[in-house]
Amino acid sequence: PDLDLGTTPFHLLTATTEWAPPVSGPRLAGVSSLGIGGTNVHVVLQEPPAPAPSTATRAAALRRGDDGPAVAHGTDGPAPVRGDGPPLVLPLSARTPAQLAAAAGRLARALRAPGAPSLADVACTLATGRAALDARAYVSATTRAEAAAALDALAARGEAARGEAAGGEIAAGEMAGGEMAGGRSVPGDAWVRGEDVVWPRTGGRRAHLPTYPFAGEHHGALTVGAPPPPRPEQPQDTRAAVTDLFLTTLDLTGTGDLGRTYFAVGGDSLTAVFLVGELRDRFGLEAPIELFLEELPLEELISRVLSEPDDDPLGDLLDEFGA
Structure with missing residues (x-):
């Protein structure tokens, strides 16, 4: 509420x-990093310009028509029929046949x-940006x-298909332009056999x-029983316990340092936050x-902590109105 954002955009x-x-201009975003020690950084980010289609992509789009056959391939299957332009191979892989089928459906919708x-961008992404897993298939399309559809x-x-041939690599020079042999893709068939392919x-x-x-399988953690009930705290002198908390947290060996101030014995803001919580x-x-920022000896600081009244906003409000 102290920011008064209503008067700002x-x-x-x-x-x-x-x-x-926005109506005009690029989208802008501000990213703030606020350090607890007071180091603050604010970065203004601007969205990149929309990428224009590459020359090769535009040329490929012009060469390809809207209609034409495409065929999906696993280990076996019919050979694709050529369209007007050279077909491109879209390699797919997954860990299981079911996940391979799901990946194909997702890509079709996309x-x-x-x-x-x-x-051309899809073929490039699948060939260079996806892991080669066991269950494989490919689609040839223009x-x-x-x-x-495929x-x-x-x-x-x-x-x-699970690849049975280990190793083996087909160089790009042997299949320039996605060369099709007998209506099928040479690199695609090698891919399905489990070979490494340089597309x-x-x-x-x-x-x-x-x-x-x-x-999406769930692997739940082992069943853990209910934690044991907490042991009742042994009655002890509160002042002695609080003093011990300060000495232990500040790594002090005895009461001789109680006459020094909090920061003089090595205290800092993070430790103060910890002590407040404890x-x-x-x-x-x-x-x-x-209270920790005041120049008080530790002994007096502990006394002030023990004498601080409980925070009771309702009681304070009632006192203010004389109730």
């Missing part, structure tokens, strides 16, 4: 909120969404629509694609943090 967020772009990346088919069949360049670049479809939790004592 700023407001505090308490939940995830859609960040609508390709149909408004503002979906180009097929357009996003083709790829989405991915749907892959998701429906749950078709996958040919697609002319695209990294894009945002759906993340991995984790299984006094409240262990003894029910409310010690204002400002």
Whole structure:
């Protein structure tokens, strides 16, 4: 309430909120880092300009039509028929066939969404930005629509293959341009067999694609019994206990330092916060943090802590009105 935000264009967020772009200009964000020791940093961030399609991506989009066949492949399957442009290979992998099917379905939906990346960007991202896992399949397509349809088919069949050939690598020079042999993708088939593939360049670049479809299995912690009831505190002299708390926390060996001030014996603001919490939790004592900032000998500081009245706002208010 002391910030008086109502007179400023700023407001505090308490939940995830859609960040609508301004009418003109880029979106700006301020990030503050407030150190407990008083070191504060504020950084103003500006959103990057929207990336323009690369020359290769635009050329690939112009070469590809809206219609054309696409085929999903696992270990076996029909060969894809060429469209007007050279098909691009979209490699997929997951840890299990079920997760592979889920990944295919997610990608199909993403390709149909408004503002979906180009097929060249999708192929580039899948080839260079995804781990090679055991269950594998690939899609050959010339357009996003083709790829989405083939991915749907892959998701429906749950078709996958575990690589049996260990090692082995096909160089990009042997399959320049995503060369298709007999209607199938040479690198794609090698990928499904479990081989390491150096994918040919697609002319695209990294894009945002759906993340991995984790299984969502719950692995609960071991059942833990109820904690034992706390042992009742032994009756003791409160002053002696509070004094011992101060001596232990400040690493003092005896009462000879009680005549020195809090900061003189090595106290600091973080330790003061700790002591305030301990006094409240262990003894029910409310010690204002400002008390530690006064130039008081430790012995007098402890006396002031023990004599501080309990914080009772309601009682103070009633006293103020004479109730």
